[in-house]
Each structure stands twice: as C-alpha cells, then as structure tokens.
Amino acid sequence: xxxxxxxxxxxxxxxxxxxxxxxxxxxxxSSHCAQCGLRTPLCLCAQLPHVETxxxxxxxxxWRESSKPSNTARLAMRLLSNSTCIERGxxxxxxxxxxxxxxxxxPASCLLLYPSDDALPLDEVLSGERAAALNLIVxxxxxxxxxxxxxxxTWLAPVRRVRLSRASHLPGYRLRHAAGPNLYSTFEATAIxxxxxHGWALxxxxxxxxxxxxxxxxxxxxxxLACG
Numbered sequence: 001x002x003x004x005x006x007x008x009x010x011x012x013x014x015x016x017x018x019x020x021x022x023x024x025x026x027x028x029x030s031s032h033c034a035q036c037g038l039r040t041p042l043c044l045c046a047q048l049p050h051v052e053t054x055x056x057x058x059x060x061x062x063w064r065e066s067s068k069p070s071n072t073a074r075l076a077m078r079l080l081s082n083s084t085c086i087e088r089g090x091x092x093x094x095x096x097x098x099x100x101x102x103x104x105x106x107p108a109s110c111l112l113l114y115p116s117d118d119a120l121p122l123d124e125v126l127s128g129e130r131a132a133a134l135n136l137i138v139x140x141x142x143x144x145x146x147x148x149x150x151x152x153x154t155w156l157a158p159v160r161r162v163r164l165s166r167a168s169h170l171p172g173y174r175l176r177h178a179a180g181p182n183l184y185s186t187f188e189a190t191a192i193x194x195x196x197x198h199g200w201a202l203x204x205x206x207x208x209x210x211x212x213x214x215x216x217x218x219x220x221x222x223x224x225l226a227c228g
Contacts, residue, residue, distance in 0.1 A: 037074040042216040048209055050081045055134045055197055057083040057190060060098055060149070062141030063090035069220070072187035073140040075213050079206060080190075085140075088149065099155050102137065107158040110135045113193050114150050114161055115183075121165035122196045136193060140186045164192050 033043040057080055059073045066087065077083050088098050102110075111125065113136060137159065139146035150156065164184070184192065187210050195203025 032069065035074065035078045036213060037069060037071060038213070038216050039220045042220050044209075044213055044216060045078060047212070048079055049205075051079050051202070051205065053080065053082050053194060053198055053202070055082065055136050055194060057194075058102060058135060058137045059083065059085040059140050059186070060102075060137060061085055061087050062145045062149070063087050064145070065141055066090075069217065071140070072185045072210070073138075075210065076187045076190050076206075079209060080194075089145075099153065102135075103155045105135050107160075109133065110137060110159045112137045112139075112150070112156060112159045112161045113163075113189060114139055114146065115163040116150065116161050119161040119163040122162040122193055123165055125160060125162050126197060134197065136190070136197075138186060138190055138193075143183070162193075164189060164196075 031040045032038065033040055033045060036044050036048070038044060057076070059077065061071075061073055065071045065073065073085060077085055086098050086101055111122070111134060113122075139149055141149070150161075188207070191203050191206040191210065194206070
C-alpha cells in the first residue's frame with residue numbers, strides 16, 4: 001500500500017513535528033525551539049534546508065525522548081521533508097497507533113534500521129532495488145527501549161531488518177555516551193542509511209548540519225549563547 005494512501009494527519013504541520021517539540025521535562029526550563037530542540041537564542045532553523053528524498057523515513061520515538069535536549073530525531077525531522085514521527089509508550093493506545101500507521105505499508109518496501117543479529121547490511125539488501133521508493137523505519141530511544149519494542153511488535157516480522165556496514169565523515173556524537181562501538185545517534189544512523197540509498201553527497205549535507213547543531217547544543221549545555 002502506498003504511503004500516500006494512508007489517510008492520517010501525521011503530515012499536518014502540528015502533528016508532523018514530534019511530540020518532543022512540546023517537551024517540558026528536564027532541560028526545558030528555558031524556552032526551546034519546537035523544531036530543532038535548541039534553546040531559542042541558539043536556534044538553527046533559519047539556516048537549515050528542507051532535504052527531499054524519495055525514501056520516506058518513519059521515526060518511532062519512545063515518549064521519554066520527548067523531553068531530552070540531546071534527542072537527535074527532532075533535527076532529522078526538521079531537515080527531512082519526507083519524514084514522519086510517531087510517538088509510542090505514553091498511553092496504552094500508542095502502540096496501536098504505531099501499528100495501525102505502519103502495518104498497512106507493503107513489507108517489501110519497508111526496511112527496519114536496527115542492528116539485530118539477523119539484520120543484513122543495508123548496501124547488500126539494496127542491490128538492484130535503488131530505483132524503488134522505500135519506507136525506512138527508525139526506532140528512536142535508548143538501546144533497551146528500542147530492543148524491547150522490536151522484540152514485542154509481532155507485526156514487524158515480515159519487515160526486513162538492516163544494519164549499517166560502513167560509515168565515513170562522521171563528526172562524532174558528543175551529547176550522550178554510546179552503548180558500544182559502531183553505535184550511532186538516531187540522526188547519524190539515519191544520515192548514513194540515506195547516504196547508502198541516495199549517495200554520500202546527501203549524507204555530507206545532513207552531517208554538516210548535524211555538526212552545527214551539536215556545537216550549539218554543547219554551547220547550550222555549558223550556558224553559552226554566542227555561536228558563529
């Protein structure tokens with residue numbers, strides 16, 4: 001079933017933005033931009049382009065990410081025009097919302113970006129499929145949260161799981177400690193995956209803006225306001 005046939009309001013201006021845009025938890029004591037997540041004086045949105053891709057990216061965000069200034073899915077959403085964020089875990093029905101939204105998609109067009117033991121290298125899976133429009137499902141949360149979600153959701157069974165087999169030009173995520181080697185933030189993993197699908201010029205563009213965002217986020221953490 002084509003993505004455009006799904007009759008939801010997830011692409012409306014208010015609902016397309018992840019619920020974290022309205023976060024009020026720790027780290028949001030001062031005013032933050034609803035889209036990039038930075039403190040308002042450091043907002044980067046005026047300098048960010050809208051990046052078009054034929055691949056539709058679906059971020060499935062654990063609700064606890066909604067109040068974390070270190071969350072990187074917000075920035076990916078701001079940059080990627082063809083993306084949607086679905087929150088899960090806040091209410092009893094949130095799991096049903098995710099399933100009702102994503103299960104109707106054609107499994108053949110879907111890829112779950114998650115480095116499980118049975119995941120295949122993305123570049124191998126894409127061999128001979130580069131012209132097809134894809135749906136890239138990206139879990140967003142801690143490794144424990146995403147691991148439990150992937151194991152629990154039986155409707156994901158027919159969806160191919162893919163992992164990243166290569167990366168380059170990564171600026172290095174410094175706002176959280178990685179759970180292990182070769183594990184990336186949601187933004188980095190998404191940028192690398194889209195680079196494999198659409199070419200590294202796209203990845204370089206995304207990661208350049210990621211580095212700018214990270215510098216400002218670090219300045220915000222230290223109380224700085226001036227950014228070049």
